[in-house]
Amino acid sequence: xxxxxxxxxxxxDPGLMIPTAEAYSWLTVSNRLNSIEGFHAPNGPECxxxxxxxxxxxxxxxxxxxxxxxxxxxxxxGADRAALSGSGSAVYGQFLMISDAIRxxxxxxxxxxxxxxxxxxxxxxxxxxxxxx
Numbered sequence: 001x002x003x004x005x006x007x008x009x010x011x012x013d014p015g016l017m018i019p020t021a022e023a024y025s026w027l028t029v030s031n032r033l034n035s036i037e038g039f040h041a042p043n044g045p046e047c048x049x050x051x052x053x054x055x056x057x058x059x060x061x062x063x064x065x066x067x068x069x070x071x072x073x074x075x076x077x078g079a080d081r082a083a084l085s086g087s088g089s090a091v092y093g094q095f096l097m098i099s100d101a102i103r104x105x106x107x108x109x110x111x112x113x114x115x116x117x118x119x120x121x122x123x124x125x126x127x128x129x130x131x132x133x
C-alpha cells in the first residue's frame with residue numbers, strides 16, 4: 001500500500017479458512033498451463049487506476065459470497081477503497097474519516113472479528129523493524 005497519510009483500516013476476519021493452494025488453483029486459466037504465465041495480467045492503462053485489485057476476488061467471492069457482502073458493506077459505510085486480503089478470507093477497507101471507520105467496525109463487529117488500525121508510514125515501519133528492545 002502507498003503511504004496514504006491520515007487513513008484508517010478496518011480489518012474484518014469472518015473466520016473462514018480458505019486453503020491457499022486451493023485458492024491459487026481457482027486462478028488458473030483453463031486454456032493455459034498451470035504456471036505463472038497463466039496468472040499474468042496484461043499491462044495497460046486499465047491497470048493504472050487508484051483502485052485496489054486482487055485477482056483472488058472473483059473466484060473467492062464466487063465461492064464465498066459473504067466475503068463480497070463484507071466488501072460491499074465497507075464501501076457503503078464510507079470506505080474509500082476495500083479489498084480481499086491475499087487469498088482470503090480477511091477483507092479490509094481504507095477510511096479517510098475515523099468516524100466512518102468506527103461506524104463500519106461497530107456495524108460488523110457483532111458478526112465478525114473486527115480490528116480498527118492506523119497504518120504506519122513506511123519510514124516508521126522500517127524504523128521499528130530495526131529498533132533494538
